[in-house]
Amino acid sequence: MVDRGLLYREWVQNRTVLVMVGLFLAAVNPFEVLNTYLVYQGCLDTPEAYCNFYVNSLESGMLNLNWAPAVILAVCLFGLERTKGTIDTLFSLPYSRAQVFHTKFWLGAAVITGAQVIGYGLAELLILLLKPERVYFFHHYSVGEIIVSVLAFTLVASAGCLTGNTFAQLLTAFAVSIAPYLIITLPLSNVEVIFGVSMYELMPSVEAYLKVNNLFQYLNPIMYIDTDWVSASKYILLIPAVMSIVFYAIGYFCYVRQPVERNGRFFLWRQLDRPIQIVVIIIAVLGFGLAGYSTGHTMTGYVAGMIVGGAIGFLVSYFVIYKKTKHV
Template sequence: MVDRGLLYREWKQNQVVILLSIVFLVLANPLTVYHTYSQYQGCLAHSDPQYCTFTLDYDINSMIEINWVIGIILAVCLIGFERSKGTMDFLLSLPYKRSQIFQTKFWLGTFVIIISQLVGFLLAWLLILFLKPEQVNFFEHDSVGVMIISFMFYSLVVAAGTLTGNVFAQLLTAFATAVLPYLIIVLPFSNIEIITGIRIWELFPNIEYYFDFENKLMNFTPIGYVDSSWVFESKYLLIIPAVMGILFYFIGYISFEKHHNERNGYFFLWKTLDRPIQILVIVLGVLGFGIVGYSAGESIVGYMIGMVIGGVVGFLISYFSIYKKVRR
């Protein structure tokens, strides 16, 4: 599955990024514990001890909340930069199967993300045993959750890289996918509200049901996990990003295995995606700018003007992004 020669090649090519990623992911969790302990010691030195407590609240001030960013960086380095620089062409010409290349790249990044954070978790756990804080909130839940969410974002950006021909396209596709489930429901509903004058929340038994629906919708939207409020939810909520990460893995694997590299430099490697995505971008532009136009003056005229502007903007962005080849 993972070839040693390819693994060595990836290590040598991305050695600095991998080492910095490992250092950051290993130290983030124990540094969270030490930083809180330092604040506690500072409080003891300058205040009455009765007002000082050594409490670890991973839902408030945890350094590990941005660990998912490392997953994005690794995915861009392992896939996107190779596309943009043209080294992917050389790699695909070597006597390796496409599946071997993908599996080596994917599992190298996954190993760095998961194992490094596990080591950081162990170090933080030992620090907690040694320093003995008065209370520890969400330590295990937040630590494990961040691992899963880091894997999800890594898998998402890798999958985007297997569909696209350059770094910009990879990141834009990943971001669009991360917010798309929310947009394709909220934007149409918001436009229906403007046209009919009926508030969507009024269709629910009460306002609490509406907000509950909105929260559940965000649970199925990858970008929603950037906010650490998920830590207050049931631990079973983490099954959703775990499943999404696995789904993105299979999408990336199939795309890398089946799609050729002839369109290197274009937005999408698979030409069939060009037109449907362009139409989707235009539709979202029309709906989004329509809402903005209506909000500016709360009039149908502003709404129509906004839709026209959104259609033009969506067309120009999609045309110059999708159909124009990026020069190396």
């Protein structure tokens, strides 16, 4: 499944990124606990100050950035070789594409998961030694960040298996991260404008509408950048876990069957160019239509926005999708 020779090759080629990502993910959790303790000690030195030593993971300014190193690692493992034009050399080695994919994927996943597990253990040890008065959301948030960072890695990695350069990889990953909004919410918002009816009016109650809306937002992978999922439900993390499995399967299928001759193009499959361009134009029409309507709440502005959106969508999609990126 994971070949030792390939593993060594990936380590030599990406060791700087792997080490930096591992160190950051392993250090960020214990650093936050230690920093909280140092702030508490500084408070004790302030006369007549009320000091309270507690650990609240939701107040962490760095833990919620754990997805960023995962994105960087996915680009390095699954995107840069196409941009550099060295993917042909990799595929000429005596290994199957499945072996190459699994080696890259599990190396990245192991670094992301293993480093955060180490950081989680070190932070737990610091909590036991420093004995804060209260600990809020530590376990749930730490485990959740591991799942979220794996989701980010699998999403960007699968996008890299579908596209021919790093720009296309990141743009595709971003589009997928908000796909439920683009596919469902955006058209429904246009329906509201055209027919003059709000979606919540079709629901049994406003509370039911808000509940459905709150659950729906967690189908957008980008929502896990925020920390609202921590207080939403302990089962909400099942959604990113399932999405990670789906993205892994998509990435594996695309990597094994990818046409190498399309490297540098936006999509590795020519058959995707026209359908995706049409989708981009439709999204631009709907999005700019809403923007035009919001300026004066008139149908004239709505139609004008749709016309502008159609033109912009066509031009952007044409030059982005059909222009080949040169190797660097």
